[in-house]
Amino acid sequence: MEVSASIRQARQKQCHTLSEAVAKQILAEYGIAVPRGYVSGTPDEAVAAFAWLQSPVVLKVISPEVVHKSDIGGVQTNLITAEAVHQAATTMTQRVSAHGYQVEGFLIEEMAPSGCELVVGGVIDPRFGPLIMTGMGGIFVEVLKDVAFRFCPITAYDAWEMIHELHAAPILEGIRGQRPVSKEALIEVLLHVGGQHGLLLNLCDDIQELDINPLIVTDTRAIAVDVRFVLAAPTTAPTKEYETTW
Ligand code: ADP
Numbered sequence: 001m002e003v004s005a006s007i008r009q010a011r012q013k014q015c016h017t018l019s020e021a022v023a024k025q026i027l028a029e030y031g032i033a034v035p036r037g038y039v040s041g042t043p044d045e046a047v048a049a050f051a052w053l054q055s056p057v058v059l060k061v062i063s064p065e066v067v068h069k070s071d072i073g074g075v076q077t078n079l080i081t082a083e084a085v086h087q088a089a090t091t092m093t094q095r096v097s098a099h100g101y102q103v104e105g106f107l108i109e110e111m112a113p114s115g116c117e118l119v120v121g122g123v124i125d126p127r128f129g130p131l132i133m134t135g136m137g138g139i140f141v142e143v144l145k146d147v148a149f150r151f152c153p154i155t156a157y158d159a160w161e162m163i164h165e166l167h168a169a170p171i172l173e174g175i176r177g178q179r180p181v182s183k184e185a186l187i188e189v190l191l192h193v194g195g196q197h198g199l200l201l202n203l204c205d206d207i208q209e210l211d212i213n214p215l216i217v218t219d220t221r222a223i224a225v226d227v228r229f230v231l232a233a234p235t236t237a238p239t240k241e242y243e244t245t246w
């Protein structure tokens with residue numbers, strides 16, 4: 001399968017993570033919507049790509065060692081003109097370089113409509129296999145640790161339960177006049193990640209962690225606007241830990 005090929009290639013090159021663009025391609029192959037976008041090497045290339053996209057767009061730095069792009073000025077949202085894209089790419093290069101990181105290029109992509117920002121994650125437990133988690137993004141995950149976990153594979157009912165287990169679940173129903181988010185779209189993403197034929201079970205030999213942060217869920221759809229895959233360490237020959245005596 002195409003997906004495993006790109007992961008194996010990255011592992012052979014001793015990479016620890018996948019680039020955001022490759023990671024998004026993998027999500028798309030598993031049926032998860034991602035923004036339309038292009039990888040460009042220079043500010044001029046980003047401007048050329050802008051012509052093919054629906055404005056407003058987001059510009060993101062591509063730099064293999066960076067984990068939180070926005071912490072170092074590596075994300076610029078709401079760009080609506082070619083000039084703004086060029087300007088953003090130029091200042092982004094200066095800011096990111098000033099933090100000591102190398103700029104490999106830029107990911108330029110369409111902006112998802114506004115909605116609720118959730119997190120969908122996965123980790124491969126060495127003893128129990130893949131675990132899936134979800135929660136509302138931002139402070140709900142980072143500070144309040146309001147998350148729900150399940151072992152994989154999950155069913156649609158498990159996904160439904162996970163969502164309703166969250167303390168922040170009432171927010172999904174729409175507060176202060178906001179429209180409720182599509183739970184169906186969210187459940188579908190949870191199944192594409194943690195279901196019987198989902199990404200985590202399929203790729204559990206090759207990946208260690210998955211972090212979709214955020215998944216933007218609107219009243220009709222769910223779009224993964226940022227994703228990070230941590231690859232499994234290269235396999236070494238198994239060591240003999242103990243000998244049975246019976
Ligand atoms: P970081 O590496 O800092 O987590 P992200 O790619 O998550 O960078 O971008 C930071 C924030 O910018 C996101 O949490 C989201 O609010 C917004 N964002 C990023 N990409 C998009 C997009 N395509 N559409 C809408 N908002 C986006």
Ligand code: MG
Nearest residue numbers: 213214226227
């Ligand atoms: Mg993010």
